[in-house]
Amino acid sequence: MRQRLSSEPDRYRGRRRVPTPPRSRYAAVVTTAFVGAGIVALGANALPDAKSVSPSVLDELRQASVAGQDAAARADSADRANRDERSTDSDATEQDPWLLPLHGYDFKAPYGMRWGKLHTGIDLVAPEGTPYKAIHAGTVTKAGWFGGYGYAVIVKHSDGSEAIYGHSSVVTVKEGQEVKAGDQLGLVGNTGHSYGSHLHLEVHVNGQPRDPVPFLQDHGVDIKLETEAIYADVVPS
Template structure:
């Protein structure tokens, strides 16, 4: 090895050389790299491939998913049934509504014998032109002139009973029309064999007249006292 003369420039002056690691340390670094690669390879081999999952496990997962979906469908069906039942109950409650035919009248001439003849209804005295309404749901079977009853509306109810509204000054419905309790049927009048402006109300069951007072009382309406059951109270009972 040639000895450097003092006059020759030092190429490494001002620089810092990184020492070469000893062979033992180099071997350790290389060994660590190989070991790390092996661990990664082993880890990758340990991870299950999706294709290698046991088919029975997949079947169980599918079955669980099907059960969950079936439970949700059954719950929705139960909710629909509950809503239908509630709607049916509401409709049934509405079918049971019975009302007074008008408001602010004087109860006169009850059912019974009068002047040697059977008075087959009750007379409700009110000013001419006062609107009157259906006491219950039904179908209009008569709307027009009806002999001694004058202008008359007859409504047949679902149970087969009939309500006859006589001596009207005008009718507001037509035959075959479906009406609800509270729908206007006509106007109070003095037509036919009448002694003054009033509404004549009759109730027939199987073609035979019934006293409207007790018959309506059984249905929550007291026509003598002008009292009717409130719908909300009927529905809640």
């Protein structure tokens, strides 16, 4: 986890982590605005809904609104060609967010050794039939029965990483389909080697499983606290 000083000039950095408690209203408001209004439209529509939220949350949303307008203005700006590679990367990332796959789950089994073998993902317990969504844009490379994963969806992202969503009751996408973050992929279920209705989420980098918790934290999503950033990781790498 990167530590930031509040005096740092980069205005994106201060709100990469959401300072509000788990299951916060903030996450719900942001998600609704995100899905409903798109990224650059966020703010104007989201703020009235946020009036009952604490001042710090409102402040977060105002910053987001300003940033969204800035992003739109920059996109139209005539000096677009003068921007360096880093700012181009940031713009691309803002339009390509990372999100939670669903809300209202119980984080159950972490990544790591379990019952004498490696549990290669995390388990998010939710009722059967709960829709789950793509955590990031990409191409569906698998949609169907996948051994112990039951009915599963695999999405390959543009950065080469892959997300596997297992134990679905139903998958609602087809192989080869392009999806955006937040697009529904299937419904939570209990198929394959599963002990109860839950979403098994797995992240692979270079074909190897990674602990999704720190991986997603690096992209602005805290899957244990069930929070997601307005934008994905916009810190230039």
